[in-house]
Amino acid sequence: MKLLVTLKRTPQRDARIRISEAGDSLDLDNVQFEVNPFDELAVEEALRIREAGAEVEVVVVTVGGEECQQQLISALAMGADRAVRVEPSGQSLDSLRVAGALVAVARREEPDLVLAGKLAVDDECGQVPAMMAGLLGWPQANQASSVELSEDASSLRVVCEVDAGLETVTLALPAVVMADLRLNEPRYASLPGIMKAKKKPVEVLALDELGDAGSTRSRVTGFRALEEKSPGVRIDTAEELVRALEERKLV
């Protein structure tokens, strides 16, 4: 069985992100990067499926320049077997092109399951994995909080955290599953894991060789800060609070 985990390099979760002076880009010079936390959950889930006893190869893939190498190595250090990086050669890609590139990799690798985070914490679009499912024609489950492989490894039972509660679905493999917060707790890479990761193969594929459509139709053209909120008032008692809310006709 083969599991393909897609991941993205994103700024560290507590990083302070500044807008460039021109307002058209972000100043990321002094920012540290990591594996998108939701993708880390996907890596962890793949490793757990392997550890549950199935004969499994875990392949991680990202689309991005050489700077993404470190995040692939982080996933290899957690325990993934090998990595693939799609090199976009400086082109800026929208979600559909990223999904297209990842689907091209999926067609080469022929995995039984694609695992991904439900959202990247930088742009927060949450589009790529579901686009992959659409392009591949595979069933999908989003916001997964529990994943269980059937005994014959032909299907998955997935619990999803939806607006109305917990939804259970079954997916025949191959399928695409997107990890949510409560799916698991990702492990830290061990020291031997980190040493081994350096020797694991990382294949680099050029975007142009993967049948890329070549046109980016969605782009971010500017950033701005949130409007400053005027400071609120401190109140001392419950009565005073009710009076203030009454004055605003809120209760």
Added chain:
Amino acid sequence: MTDTLVVIQAAAAELSKSDLSAAGFGSQAASAAGGVFDILLLGPMASSLSSTAAGLGARTVFTMSSGELEAYTAEAYASAVEAFLEGRSWRLVAAATSSSTKEYFPRLAALLDVPMASDVLKIESSDSQRVVFTRAVFVGNLLATVELEAPRALVTCRASEFEPPAAAAEPSTIQEVEAPSGLAHPGKSFVGIEAASSDRPDLKEADIIVSVGRGTRGPGEGIPLCEKLADTLGAALGATRAVVDAGWMANEFQIGQTGKIVAPEVYIAIGLSGSIQHLAGMRNSKTIVAINTDPEAPIFDVADFGLVADLFDAVPELTAVLEKRGG
């Protein structure tokens, strides 16, 4: 081509606040591009909701339902909209952000090969080739301008940022569209849904939300006090991630970046510090009240009214004052 199609999942007996906001988005998008908007009601309640939907100012309300659309699956819903769009054309196809549209809209974008903008807050401009939106990025800490350059595009909108449309002078035409067969994916089965039963209003519908943090110390301690306050106010109950992770409340109550994003008239934050992920889910609430013992808690930075107090004293006091005033 300047028209917008708003897709509404017709699963409940009534249109939700989010559905009305989606229609409001459609109306705004149509006027930005100089066109009109239409509504597609998709799902088992499509016919019974059509007369209400016909009062929202759309040109046409289309209805589509079939056995395969009875229980929602991303695969069937994406294929249904794809089939509906065959031979028809809209500038924008839009829906309110929800756990369903997060799942099936990107799938639909791939099926149609059109770009998509997720969870937009504002329409900046729209013409036949380019549409520009504002959306939140980096845990709601920054706003980004997103341009989609294509004659057709998909968009989900954050319902709390769009007002329902003004009442229509003329009702829409209602048109039933037959759903083709073969929409469901043979590899996907819906097994069931488990929802916490509650008599309180839904988080996305409520005017007032009482939100519970870890400081309440759980169901045996502070949470019942918050529930009593919520019931006195007729409010919905919400929670932080920590409260859901601890198993004190179910996942559908979680407010924040990855839970629900809400903007009620009044948001009462109790015993929660205000992580950036939580703030991303509630900072646009019209009036924010915070009750916390820690005067340095970040929730006070966004609060209109801050009460530095022990919630175990303040919440029952607040409930008592409200009850006395009501009686």
